[in-house]
Amino acid sequence: MRRLLRLLIVLALVGLAAFWYVTRPDPLPAGALAGIVGDTQRGELVFWAGGCASCHAAADAKGEDQLKLGGGQKITSPFGTFLTPNISPDPQHGIGRWSLADFGNAMLRGLRPDGAHLYPAFPYTSYNKMTLQDVADLKAYLDTLPAVATPSQPHQLRFPFTIRRLVGGWNFLFESRDWAVTGDLTPQESRGRYLAEAVAHCGQCHTPRNALGALESDRWFAGAPNPNGKGTIPNITPAHLKWSQADLVAYFTTGLTPEYDSAGGHMAYVVENLSKLPESDRGAIAAYLKKVPPQP
Structure with a gap:
């Protein structure tokens, strides 16, 4: 019985270590964005192509109000309701204090500046195929937009989806950086x-x-x-x-x-x-x- 108990403890520890390894954050290599300078004019085109305002501005925003990215729109899902965050340049409630590396890790690796996983309701599983230059251009443009002092609201998710570490396991199973359509393209x-x-x-x-x-x-x-x-x-x-x-x-x-x-x-x-x-x-x-x- 003692041997069985020791074996179960060892298996549990091995399983926990495997889970922790598989679900770990996978940030960009250090210096991946070093030396890349964003261009605001190109960044504006990336902004509209990416539809940033459609999710992060107010739902009924028109004209210049589309550039006020205070978040708050609700995205319903089988796992609960996600609320889009403030991505304006506000230093307290938005991303005004984010470095380009922080922004790159969010866009390309689905990670917050503190290393926690973002939920894939934010489509980093698509953005992960963007070029580093486009990411830098987008950040440069976002930095020129109005700061909005609106706090981001917490997601309304059911347990266990409130555990962000599990997103690392989801990434391990499902995230792909490959193109969906392959073959010879012009x-x-x-x-x-x-x-x-x-x-x-x-x-x-x-x-x-x-x-x-x-x-x-x-x-x-x-x-x-x-x-x-x-x-x-x-x-x-x-x-x-x-x-x-x-x-x-x-x-x-x-x-x-x-x-x-x-x-x-x-x-x-x-x-x-x-x-x-x-x-x-x-x-x-x-x-x-x-x-x-x-x-x-």
Whole structure:
């Protein structure tokens, strides 16, 4: 009985050590962003491509109010409700005191400055494919925006999802830094893939998820239930979306479909963001969508 007890203790300690190792934070290498200088003009384009205002400004914000990133929007999920944080340059309630390395670790590794895991409701699992220069450009632009003195609100999650360390295990199982669409792509299609899969994180809404909230990459862009419980987010693979590239570019520019319908819901904000990009970028996303494998 004593031997069995000792064996169980050893197994428990080994299991605990394995759990602690697997769930550990994995920050960027020291100095990864050293010497990289952000450009605010390029950062503004990254800002709109990434849809930052759509989540971090007030839900009904228009015009200049879209640049006040005090957070507070609610994101419903099977695990509870996430509340978007303040990412304005406010030094107390926002990210005004964050270094570029802090920001890079949040965007590319899903980590807070204190090393704790961010929840993947923040789409670092898409942003992790962004270039270091784009991350620096975005930080430079965010630093120019108005400071908002609104405290970030805590998430409303059920136990055990309140334990952030578990996110490290989720990352171990599901986080990928690989592209969903592979193969030979033209420079235009590659640019579109970068924008759609990384910066604009389109797959976060248009791809189904498994029971633990991870994207089912083998069903990329096949459509998914709307997290708010109202309707579905459509399949945008060539099996369902028959629009031409010109139709797609027009939709990303004006929000009007070939059937003279208009974008609604959250997609209206996406179109508003994409319309601020160069037409070449909208064309690149359209070209990429034509290369996505068809999904029923």
